[in-house]
Amino acid sequence: MPSLKDVKMKITGVGKTKQITKAMNMVASAKLRGAQARIEKFRPYAQKYREVLTSLASKVEGSSHPLLEVHPEKKACAIILVTSDRGLCGGFNAAIIDKAVKLAKSKTEAGMQVKFACVGRKGRDAVRRLPSIEMMTSYADRMGSLDFALASSVAQECISGYENGELDEVYLVYGEFVSMAQQPPRVIQLLPFEAPAAEAAEDADANKGPTCDYLYEPSEDKLLGTILPTYIKVQAYRGMLDTSASENAARMTAMDNATRNCNDLIKSLTLLYNKTRQASITSELIDIVGGAEALNG
Amino acid sequence: MSALQLEVVTPDKTIVSTPVVMAVCPGVDGEFGVLKDHISLLSALKIGALRYRTESNEEKYVFISGGFADVNNNVLTVLAESAEDAKDIDAARAEAAKRRAEERLASNSESVDRTRAEAALSRAITRLSLVRAH
Structure with a gap:
């Protein structure tokens, strides 16, 4: 039987943990709201870009832009891994890292050299532990202050690598924000570039009514040359914003569960405390009654 | 219309x-x-x-x-x-950016990305001229 004091201390301890998890839940929900607002603000930009690019890509079928070329010989590939900076968000980071490591493994088996560019402390630490993997760049403690310049510099490095033939494929691995309950890890291929599905363009056209042919200034080819790299950056930024929202959603869920567990634990500990107290009172009573009996007898 | x-x-x-x-x-x-x-x-x-x-x-x-x-x-x-x-342009920041870009261009060293520095300079100059004109 544990002593009364031990149980009491344990209850206080769990109660304090509960306060922390509850506070973290609230902080995460506030941050999630911020992250969602940023996605909202970014959406018009990303959407417009997609529209412009789709309409342009259909015009310049078979163009010879370096970012559209598929390298015949696959020697090296880069993986941009976007994770969170902090833990305590359930299996969120582990799932993303797992996905990235599997991808890296399959590429290594295909005879390619894999390089990582990491945004977020968790992913960076995980990649550092991997044997024989080269780290191109890593950014830690930036998930709280994301901006387009960060996405731009990460993407630019991969783009220049692709253009001068050092990289043959570029992938982005991040935590997609589907809903509060779902943040699956997702892999998208950034390079060689594949035009976004044409149906999106058709939808857009249908909304706008009749359209006539566009004038392009300068030529379509040159325009594509400037739009393409930025589109890659847009996608990278999108991945970062999504990861940041997903991270906070995952943390909210994790902390909510933790708080609930604390409640259960406190309930069962309180029950144990009362039982122990009862038992000690009963044994004391038996002592007293026994003593009185002995005196009377 | x-x-x-x-x-x-x-x-x-x-x-x-x-x-x-x-x-x-x-x-x-x-x-x-x-x-x-x-x-x-x-x-x-x-x-x-x-x-x-x-x-x-x-x-x-x-x-x-x-x-x-x-x-x-x-x-x-x-x-x-x-x-x-x-009206939202930060003149002091643009001025500082201009000076930085000029220094980088003037240093003429290998490590300087000239295209980027030139772009930064032109951004700063455009910002400053907009601030001065209004």
């Missing part, structure tokens, strides 16, 4: 969303003006000032750090990596 709608969009927010009478964009092949019922056009923009006249006949300026202008069905959308209203 409604007027021409101008939208200036950056990754972080929508800077301008307003009906305008006329807008003049800094295209890579020279400035071009857009009025109502312009033909559909897609143009790359260079670093410069976007000028527009509102319906109340006010002339306003927006700094654009390059990007694209898309004109379609009387909506002019300007996509820029960064943009700011002329």
Whole structure:
């Protein structure tokens, strides 16, 4: 039987943990709201870009832009891994890292050299532990202050690598924000570039009514040359914003569960405390009654 | 028929969303003006000032750090990596950026990315000239 004091201390301890998890839940929900607002603000930009690019890509079928070329010989590939900076968000980071490591493994088996560019402390630490993997760049403690310049510099490095033939494929691995309950890890291929599905363009056209042919200034080819790299950056930024929202959603869920567990634990500990107290009172009573009996007898 | 709608969009927010009478964009092949019922056009923009006249006949300026202008069905959308209203430009920051870029260009060392430094310089100069003019 544990002593009364031990149980009491344990209850206080769990109660304090509960306060922390509850506070973290609230902080995460506030941050999630911020992250969602940023996605909202970014959406018009990303959407417009997609529209412009789709309409342009259909015009310049078979163009010879370096970012559209598929390298015949696959020697090296880069993986941009976007994770969170902090833990305590359930299996969120582990799932993303797992996905990235599997991808890296399959590429290594295909005879390619894999390089990582990491945004977020968790992913960076995980990649550092991997044997024989080269780290191109890593950014830690930036998930709280994301901006387009960060996405731009990460993407630019991969783009220049692709253009001068050092990289043959570029992938982005991040935590997609589907809903509060779902943040699956997702892999998208950034390079060689594949035009976004044409149906999106058709939808857009249908909304706008009749359209006539566009004038392009300068030529379509040159325009594509400037739009393409930025589109890659847009996608990278999108991945970062999504990861940041997903991270906070995952943390909210994790902390909510933790708080609930604390409640259960406190309930069962309180029950144990009362039982122990009862038992000690009963044994004391038996002592007293026994003593009185002995005196009377 | 409604007027021409101008939208200036950056990754972080929508800077301008307003009906305008006329807008003049800094295209890579020279400035071009857009009025109502312009033909559909897609143009790359260079670093410069976007000028527009509102319906109340006010002339306003927006700094654009390059990007694209898309004109379609009387909506002019300007996509820029960064943009700011002329009155929101931080003159001190632009001045500092200009000095930094000049130093980097002057240092002539191998490690300096000249294209980037030149772009930074031109951004800073454009910002400063916008601040001084208004």
